[in-house]
Each structure stands twice: as C-alpha cells, then as structure tokens.
Amino acid sequence: MLNGLREWGKIIAKIPEKYPILVKLYVIFSWLSIFALIYSLIFIEDSRKIFIQFLWSYYVLWQFFILARSKTLPWKIYIRFFLAGVWLVAPLVVLFMTGIHRITGGEPHDLWSQAVVTPFIEESFKLLPLFFFLLLFQRAKTMSLADFALIGAATGAGFQFVEETLRRLANNGIFSEIFGYSSSLLSGGDVIHWELFTLFPGYFEENLFPVRMSVSHAVATALVALAIGSAVRLRSKTGSVSYSIPFFFFLWCFLDHSALNSFDKFDEWVYEIHDWIGNGYYTKPVFLLFLLIAIIYDYIKLNSIRTKLPLLEREYVIEPVREFFDLFFSLLGDRKRYKYLLVFYRDRRELGFRYLYGNPGDYTEIEKLKIRTAEFQKQLAVMLTLLLILSVSLSGAVVSMIQAVHDPACLACVFEDIGDWWNGLDTVDQLMIIGSLIALSLLFTGPWGAITFGLAAGDVLGMAGEFGTFLRNPRAWLAGLARMGPQEALAFGIEAGLSRIPEVRIGKKIGNKLEDYIYRLVRDSSGNILRGQSSTLATRLKQAGEPKPRPWYAAHHIVPGNESFNADAVAARRIFDRLMLDPSRTYTHLDDPINAAINGVWLPQRRGIGTEAYHPEIHTDVYYAELHRRLRAVTSKEELIDVLQEIKEELQQNIFPY
Structure with missing residues (x-):
C-alpha cells in the first residue's frame, strides 16, 4: 500500500514538468491569494485575529528550528507536522472528547473531564503524528534526537494554534477588551502569555498572581517526543527499560496540564507532587537541558564516524558552534555560500545518521520475512489505534443522534452559532477569509493542498448550521433521504x-x-424587480452613519422585500410602496426605497452577542401581523418614517413581537 502511494506521489510530482501552464496558473493564483489576505487583514477583524495567532505560532516554530542544531528535517517536512496538529490532532481531540461526554453523560466543565481526561487525551493525541511517522516511514529510523523534538514541537504548536485562534474569536466581551483575550474571570483568571522577548511564548499561568503554570503545548509535546527519541536510541542497550523515560516525562507534562485545569479542586497530595517538580516552572529548563544533552549526543555519534563523512577545509571536528557561526557570517556576507553551507551541513548530518542507524543492504530470506512481519504488525497497530479513536468518536455521535429528539446536544448549539456567524458575514468577507486560509496554506504546502484546505474550511463553516439542525433532529434528515427514489x-x-x-x-x-x-x-414574472437585498441595505445603513456593530450582525428589512409571500407582509409592503415609490420612475435594487436605511436595522446573527432581536428567528407570522397592524393607520410618508423608526428602536430593545 505504501509503495503504491509513493508511486502515485512520483507521478503527481512530474505533472508540473509535463504541463508548464499549471505553474503559471499557480503563480497567478498565489498572487491573488496574497491580495485576498492583505484585503482581509485590512477590513476583516476576525482575519486579523487569526493572522496574529498564526504569527505567534510561526515565531515559536522558528525558535525551535534554530535551537535544534543537530536536525536533519527540512523546513517543508517540519511544517507538515504543524499542519497535522492543526487539521488532524485538534479535530480528533474534539470528536473524541465529544464522544466520551455523550457516552458517559458528562459535561466539558466536569472536574474529571476538564482536569483528568481532557489533559490526558490532548497530551496523547499530540503524539499520534510522531507515532505514525515512526511506524510507517523508513526515514524515521535515521532521525537525530533533535528531529524528535522538532516533530513534537511542530505538532504541539499546530494544536495550540487552533486552540488559541478559537479562544481569540470567542473571547470578545468587555472584560476581554480591557484585559486581553487570554484573561477570564469565569475560568479562574487563566493568563496566556504571548511575549516577544520570551523563549517559547504561549505558556499558561493560573491567574495574575500565580503559584503554578503550564508550558505551551509545543514545549510539552517536544519534551515527550524527545524522551521517546532517547528511548529509541537507548533500547539496544537497556531494552524496554528505556521506555520509562518517555513515560516519566509524559506524566510530568500531564500533571502540569491537569493541575492548572483543576483550579485547586484536587486533593492536597496532588499539588504536593506537583510542587516537587516545580509547579510547572521547571518544565522548560528541563527541556532545554534535555535538548542540549541530545544535541551533544548527536554530535558525539557523528564524530564517531567522521572519517566516512565529508569535511570542510581545516575542519577536524564536527561541532555545532562552528556550523552556526559559519552560517551566520555567510548570511551577512556571501548569500550563495550561506545556501551551500545550509544544505551541506544538513545533508552531512542526514548521511551520518543513515550510516549510524540505517539498515544493512543485505538480508537473508528469514530476516526479510521477519521485517515484513514486523511491518505488518506496525500497520495493524496503526489501524487498531485509528479504529479505537473513530469508535469512541462515532459512538458519541450515535448517542447524540439518539438523544437529539428529546434532549438536543449542546454540540448542535455550537454548530448553529458557527453557522449564524458565517452566514452573517458578507460574501466578500467570506471569500476573503477563505482566500486568507489558502494564502497561509501556500506557505506550507502545494497549490492543490492549499486549495483543498481553504475550500474544506469554507464548506465546514457554510454547512455548520445545517449540521446543527441535523444533530437536533437526525430522524427528519434520514426520513427525507429514505423518501428519495433510486x-x-x-x-x-x-x-x-x-x-x-x-x-x-x-x-x-x-x-x-x-x-x-x-x-x-433580473425581474420576476410580474415585471417587478426582485427586492430586498441584505447586502444593499447594509451598504445604505453604513452610508447613513450606522456601521455594523460587530462582525456577526446582519442588515434586516423592517418591511420585507417581495421574497416573502405572507399575506400581512405583502399588505405591509403595498402600504410602503404606495407612500415611498414614485409611479413615474423605474427602480433598480440600488435605488429601491425598500433597501433604504430608514427601512433597515442591524440585528445579531449569533446568539448571545447582543441584546437586539435575534435575526434568524424574526421572520414569523406574528412579526408580519404586528408590522401590518402598525402600518395600516399610516397616511403619509412622514408618518411611515416615524413608525419605521419606532419599530427599529423596539427591535434594538428586543421588545417588538415576533
């Protein structure tokens, strides 16, 4: 199976050479995506929040990449593990925890979930990309210890990018505006530190006067991954005892995470143990010391075979200090030499570790059979792990579906809120956000991968409301599917x-x-223009000095356009037209009074973000009946404007009947 995938990869890699026009189209698309990114950063607040968090994650990634002096992984492979943390680990954690909550009947804020199960699942799942890489790829056998740390750091940084992006988008109240998105009174005052002159920013402290903390996900996962690499290297000498090293550091990071999430609700002995390991403040220094030892170990192993490796002039010992200064001064002076040295040093390290840890070329038939059996066992282990994860996730979904009719899952509320927010954005805003995601993905992957990521994100956001409706009443959806003919x-x-x-x-x-x-x-069959465009009304409101209060608001027509066929709505619209339209004129959607600011009001598309009437639920028979009743007594244009202003104020106060 893996050989077939590799062959397909080679075929796909040759496509740009065979069709040069695709390269030109890719360049054009890349520039358009960059323009979309720039536009969204200027005009879309949420896009700026996402990009700020991306820059912090990018900064953390570079810190690890610079410190890991004995690395052999190129940036392209390194960043793919970051994307694995974003697109695989984070969604799997959400699905798995949702499944556990639905099966057990628990809530995310229960102590056992928040402080025990969730930290354990997060710390475990962040290691999955490393495990799969070790099990499935021959390249993993010849990695340096620093490579293990880089893989863990990239995956953890990707997971935290999703976590912090959602936190930035969700925490937008008055408290967050004053103290920053990372502070929360409701959760005990957690403070997340993103500081420019800090090594590995993104760490957590429990409040403004902390006694314990937790390092960032990148540091925690890098520490455990480095311990796994050490166990792999020591296994030939110490046997299975070597795996006590990653087990110990996994428990260390788990305790840091768990203690911070517990908010002092555990028994005292738990915090005494946490105090022995520094209350989280020793974790980063321990990792840095561990990384230093790993780099020294890597270079000692390389020097043991330096006679087999290429050396520069007057280079008698392979060591990181000279490599660093050679790269630094060549970067300031001769850029061509810098590129040469960068490739030379990395390739030499990779060659050295292939000599040290690569497999011999010749095997007996019995040895080949053992290797094939071991590979099959690895693939089987991967499949069983995936089956376990998917089983719990799907079991939770099934339980949610069964309970949805009587007790709709809170997960449905989450999807509905996401759908309301997305639908409340203008089309241009939606396209700019998708374009921004594509532009960011182009930094890490090829064009089709970036396009797939961007369109997938747009699909998920666009279908969130429908998926929430499905979770609330799956039987109705299944019944509709059953009524379909072949x-x-x-x-x-x-x-x-x-x-x-x-x-x-x-x-x-x-x-x-x-x-x-x-x-x-176009016009409808009766010759009237199709009236009531929300985007046009939004423009008119902004021109009248009424800007959109927040991103999740939509422009609402007080008197509806001709998209509504409710009898009271039609009658109210006729009264509006009689007093507002000039019979001698021909209107378009751009100058139709139905889209004028006097007939519009900003209403929230998402629950809980404002005190106004909730827009998705306002188009009811009760609303249209009350609207018709009030307009029935109007006899002049001035009276109509006064009544519309009165209705607007009542909608803003959420006291108008609907």
Whole structure:
C-alpha cells in the first residue's frame, strides 16, 4: 500500500514538468491569494485575529528550528507536522472528547473531564503524528534526537494554534477588551502569555498572581517526543527499560496540564507532587537541558564516524558552534555560500545518521520475512489505534443522534452559532477569509493542498448550521433521504462525490456567485424587480452613519422585500410602496426605497452577542401581523418614517413581537 502511494506521489510530482501552464496558473493564483489576505487583514477583524495567532505560532516554530542544531528535517517536512496538529490532532481531540461526554453523560466543565481526561487525551493525541511517522516511514529510523523534538514541537504548536485562534474569536466581551483575550474571570483568571522577548511564548499561568503554570503545548509535546527519541536510541542497550523515560516525562507534562485545569479542586497530595517538580516552572529548563544533552549526543555519534563523512577545509571536528557561526557570517556576507553551507551541513548530518542507524543492504530470506512481519504488525497497530479513536468518536455521535429528539446536544448549539456567524458575514468577507486560509496554506504546502484546505474550511463553516439542525433532529434528515427514489439517491451521491474535487467545487462556487449576482438584477414574472437585498441595505445603513456593530450582525428589512409571500407582509409592503415609490420612475435594487436605511436595522446573527432581536428567528407570522397592524393607520410618508423608526428602536430593545 505504501509503495503504491509513493508511486502515485512520483507521478503527481512530474505533472508540473509535463504541463508548464499549471505553474503559471499557480503563480497567478498565489498572487491573488496574497491580495485576498492583505484585503482581509485590512477590513476583516476576525482575519486579523487569526493572522496574529498564526504569527505567534510561526515565531515559536522558528525558535525551535534554530535551537535544534543537530536536525536533519527540512523546513517543508517540519511544517507538515504543524499542519497535522492543526487539521488532524485538534479535530480528533474534539470528536473524541465529544464522544466520551455523550457516552458517559458528562459535561466539558466536569472536574474529571476538564482536569483528568481532557489533559490526558490532548497530551496523547499530540503524539499520534510522531507515532505514525515512526511506524510507517523508513526515514524515521535515521532521525537525530533533535528531529524528535522538532516533530513534537511542530505538532504541539499546530494544536495550540487552533486552540488559541478559537479562544481569540470567542473571547470578545468587555472584560476581554480591557484585559486581553487570554484573561477570564469565569475560568479562574487563566493568563496566556504571548511575549516577544520570551523563549517559547504561549505558556499558561493560573491567574495574575500565580503559584503554578503550564508550558505551551509545543514545549510539552517536544519534551515527550524527545524522551521517546532517547528511548529509541537507548533500547539496544537497556531494552524496554528505556521506555520509562518517555513515560516519566509524559506524566510530568500531564500533571502540569491537569493541575492548572483543576483550579485547586484536587486533593492536597496532588499539588504536593506537583510542587516537587516545580509547579510547572521547571518544565522548560528541563527541556532545554534535555535538548542540549541530545544535541551533544548527536554530535558525539557523528564524530564517531567522521572519517566516512565529508569535511570542510581545516575542519577536524564536527561541532555545532562552528556550523552556526559559519552560517551566520555567510548570511551577512556571501548569500550563495550561506545556501551551500545550509544544505551541506544538513545533508552531512542526514548521511551520518543513515550510516549510524540505517539498515544493512543485505538480508537473508528469514530476516526479510521477519521485517515484513514486523511491518505488518506496525500497520495493524496503526489501524487498531485509528479504529479505537473513530469508535469512541462515532459512538458519541450515535448517542447524540439518539438523544437529539428529546434532549438536543449542546454540540448542535455550537454548530448553529458557527453557522449564524458565517452566514452573517458578507460574501466578500467570506471569500476573503477563505482566500486568507489558502494564502497561509501556500506557505506550507502545494497549490492543490492549499486549495483543498481553504475550500474544506469554507464548506465546514457554510454547512455548520445545517449540521446543527441535523444533530437536533437526525430522524427528519434520514426520513427525507429514505423518501428519495433510486434516481434521486444516485444523483445525490454523484453530486456529493463530485463536490469533493477542488476543480468542481471552485467552478460551482463561481457559478453560484454569478447566479446570485444575476438574480439581483433580473425581474420576476410580474415585471417587478426582485427586492430586498441584505447586502444593499447594509451598504445604505453604513452610508447613513450606522456601521455594523460587530462582525456577526446582519442588515434586516423592517418591511420585507417581495421574497416573502405572507399575506400581512405583502399588505405591509403595498402600504410602503404606495407612500415611498414614485409611479413615474423605474427602480433598480440600488435605488429601491425598500433597501433604504430608514427601512433597515442591524440585528445579531449569533446568539448571545447582543441584546437586539435575534435575526434568524424574526421572520414569523406574528412579526408580519404586528408590522401590518402598525402600518395600516399610516397616511403619509412622514408618518411611515416615524413608525419605521419606532419599530427599529423596539427591535434594538428586543421588545417588538415576533
């Protein structure tokens, strides 16, 4: 299976050489994505929050990469583990914990979940990319100890990027605006430190006057990963006893994480043990000491075979200090020499570790059989691990579906809130956010991978509301699927399959946007323009000095356009037209009074972010009946404007009936 994947990889790698036009299109698309990123950073607040957190994560990644002097991993492979933490580890942790909560009936804020199970699952799952790499790839056998630390750091940084990005987007109240997003009175005053002149920022302290702390996810995972690498190297001498090293450091990091999340609710003996290991303040110094020892060990092993390795002129010992200063001064002077030295030193280290830890070329048939058996056992272990993770996650989903009819899962509320926020954004804002994600991904991966990431994120956000509805009442969705005929079901399956292909999805999105634009300009069968565009109303409100209060607000038509066929809505619209429209004029959606600021009000698209009426639930028969009742007595344009202003104020106070 792995050989087949490698062959496919070689074929795909040759495509740019075979079709040069793809390279040119990629360059054009890259520039467009960068422009989209710049636009979103200027005009979209949430995009700036995401980008700020990305810069912090990028800064942490570079700190580790510079310190790991005996590394053999190139930046491209290193950053892929960061993406694994973002796209694989973080979602798996959420799914797994959701499954546990649904199976056990617990809540995320229960002590056993928050301070025991969640820290254990997070610290364990962050090691999964390293385990899979060790089990499935031959390259992993010839890594330096510093490479183990880099893999752990990148995965932990990716996981924390997701965690902190969500925290920045969610914590937007008055307290957060005053003290920063990382402070919270409700959770005991946790403080997350992102400081420029700090080695490995992103650490946690329990409050403003802390007695314990927890290092960042990058440091914790790097420490355990480095311990795993040490166990792998010492196994030939000490046997299975060597695995006590990663076990000890895993418990250390788990206790740091657990003690911080417990908010002093554990028994005193737990905190006494935590005090013995420094209350979290010793973890980073221990890691730095461990990393220094690992680098020294790596270079001692390289020098043991230096006669087999290429050396520079007057270089008698391979050591990191000379390598660092050679690179530093060549960077300031001769850039070509810098690039040469950078590649030379890394390739020499990789060659040395291949000599040290690589497999001999010749095996007997019995040895080959043992190797194949061992490889099969590794693949089986991977499959069983994945099966366990998916089983718990899917079991939680099944329990949620069963309970949804009587007790809708809180998970549905989360998806609905995400959907409300996404739907409340303008189309341009949505496209800019997706473009920003694609531009960021282009820094790490190829064009199609970046496009896939961006479109996948857009799909998840766009379907969040529908998925929340499904979680609340899955039987209704399944019943609708059961009512499909064979042809409809086949068409549904084909469309779902095609939508996974990036090219098809891009074309579909462009087609949908074009169709939406044309839809706004054409007339309906009765000759009237299609009225009531929220985007036009939003523009008119901003021009009238009423900016959008927050990103999750939408422009609401007090008197609806002709998209509503409710009898009271139609009657209210006729009164509005009689007093506001000039019979001698022909209107477009740009100058139609239905889209004027006097007929609009900003309402929240997401629960809990404002005191106004909740926009997704306001289009009811009760609302239209009350609107018609009030407009019925209006006889002039001035009276109509006064009534609309009165209704606007009541909607802002959430006292208008609906």
